[in-house]
Amino acid sequence: MPATIPMLDPLEAMLHGQNPAVLRVGLIFPLSGVLGVTGPTVIDAVCLAAHEINSTRSADGRKVELVLVDSGRSPAQVAAEVQDLAQRKAIEACIGLHTSQTLEHVERALSAPIPYIFAAGHEGTPRRPGFYCSGETPGQSADGLRWLMTERNVSDWAILGTDYVWPRIARESERHQIEANGGRVLMDRLIPLGTVKSNIRTLLDEIQASGAKGLIVNMPGRDLITVLRAAQGRGLHNHLIIFSPGSLDENLLYALDGNRSGNLYASMHSFDSIATDIRPDLTDRYRFMFGDSSPVLTSWGEHAYDGMHLLGQLDDTGALEAANLGTPGGVPRVQGSSVVAREYRAHLAVAAGLSFEIINV
Numbered sequence: 418m419p420a421t422i423p424m425l426d427p428l429e430a431m432l433h434g435q436n437p438a439v440l441r442v443g444l445i446f447p448l449s450g451v452l453g454v455t456g457p458t459v460i461d462a463v464c465l466a467a468h469e470i471n472s473t474r475s476a477d478g479r480k481v482e483l484v485l486v487d488s489g490r491s492p493a494q495v496a497a498e499v500q501d502l503a504q505r506k507a508i509e510a511c512i513g514l515h516t517s518q519t520l521e522h523v524e525r526a527l528s529a530p531i532p533y534i535f536a537a538g539h540e541g542t543p544r545r546p547g548f549y550c551s552g553e554t555p556g557q558s559a560d561g562l563r564w565l566m567t568e569r570n571v572s573d574w575a576i577l578g579t580d581y582v583w584p585r586i587a588r589e590s591e592r593h594q595i596e597a598n599g600g601r602v603l604m605d606r607l608i609p610l611g612t613v614k615s616n617i618r619t620l621l622d623e624i625q626a627s628g629a630k631g632l633i634v635n636m637p638g639r640d641l642i643t644v645l646r647a648a649q650g651r652g653l654h655n656h657l658i659i660f661s662p663g664s665l666d667e668n669l670l671y672a673l674d675g676n677r678s679g680n681l682y683a684s685m686h687s688f689d690s691i692a693t694d695i696r697p698d699l700t701d702r703y704r705f706m707f708g709d710s711s712p713v714l715t716s717w718g719e720h721a722y723d724g725m726h727l728l729g730q731l732d733d734t735g736a737l738e739a740a741n742l743g744t745p746g747g748v749p750r751v752q753g754s755s756v757v758a759r760e761y762r763a764h765l766a767v768a769a770g771l772s773f774e775i776i777n778v
Contacts, residue, residue: 422467423482427498430484430507440732441482442467442725443502445513445523450489451610452515452638454668455717459514459536460485462718465706466725479732481725484508488515496522503531510737512536512724514717516637517582524548530739532731534724536717538583538663547739551720553686553763555587558662561684561765562594562633564776571631571658575604575624577644578635579613587635587662603627613640617647624653631658641665642672645681654678663763666715667772676768685716686761688773720761 425433430441444463447456467481474480484502488495495515500523502508510532513520520535527533530547538552565571574595578584584607592602604627608616613636624632632653634644641664648654658680665683670676687696699722703714712718731737766773 422464422471424464425482425484427484427486427502427507430482430502431505433507435506436482438479439482440479440510440728440737441484441508442728443484443486443499443508443511445486445488445495445499445511445515445519446721447489447515447638448485448487450638451640453489454638454642454672455514455666455715456489458668458712458715458718459721461707461711462703462714462722463512463725465703466722466729468706469702470726470729481729488513488519492516492519492522495519496526499523500526500528503527503529510534510728512721512728514721520548521582532728532737532739532742534727534742536720536724542586547742549742551724551761552717553663553684553761555583555590555663557763558684559587559590559594560763561660561662561682561776562591563598564765565631565658565660565682566595566598566600569631569658572598572600573603573627573629574600574631574633575627575629576602576606576633576635577604577620577624578607579637579640580607580609583637583663584635588633591633591635591662603629613643617643620644621647621651621653624657629657631660633660633662635662635664637664638669642669645669645673645676649673649676654680656680658682660684665768666717667713668715670768670771670773671713675771677770679767681768682765683768683773684763684765686763687716687719688764688766688775689713689715690766690772691764691775 446459447453471480512534514536524545533548535550576588660682662684667689765776
């Protein structure tokens, strides 16, 4: 981590209290739990953005400090800690990467809204003032289904997800896409959180018995790894088209030791291999800062990086207020300034060893 980016734990931040000379941002990132594998990447990405902000600000400009909160704990624990930090004015804004279940708890807990940028996939539902969701919606992520149904000739599908907000909404978008394109959903299951590993044999049996030629997995992090590893262990990946919309990134692909079946697909707004106008230069700066052995910069890392720069722009213009963040899917704009957020769209990619080959840019 760059020495110029102070990283505080929550207790330190509360003891230090508010500092008008500092922009203190809470990073509500997973250090444990189902999404823990994504934590190192998003932390590094935000540190890079904070370093860039601090390097370009004048001597009397506010410097960024970061406060790290583990979002891998229970939603109630995370929400209580964020609420405490906000009430004590130990943080002025947040960037979050966690499940939408945790987001709902945080939203309810914050009696006075502060700018909160949610960097993961979201449902597109209305949020309280101050909450801006920068990730893709299930509808955007499901767009890749049309290509798979046409180009891979898959019409019969199974849908598998963990039982919380995002997978419930995602399966509706996916079912609509499948049926609108002449396909069928032969199996549709939601599994209680924390039970994927214990039920995996039964689930794979049901998928095989259904006769589905394609499988959609709406699961985050470790749960997704469990399903994909088990499918590989049974040899299903050699003939079953598997699609993970909005969850499968390079970190999870590394955890699988890669995949060369040609049948594993992901949908995210960005991949390490994508050649957009922005991404190659960002990747170079990231590697220069953290070295070639650092975690790969994933789509969620890029969202978090952009979120930190958005907060920095709002602070530069004196507009760092919850009211200046848009609704999910909207674009934050500040009247009389050039502060805007990036707009994203999902891209379909196929696993090719330890990286992804982009199908549509």
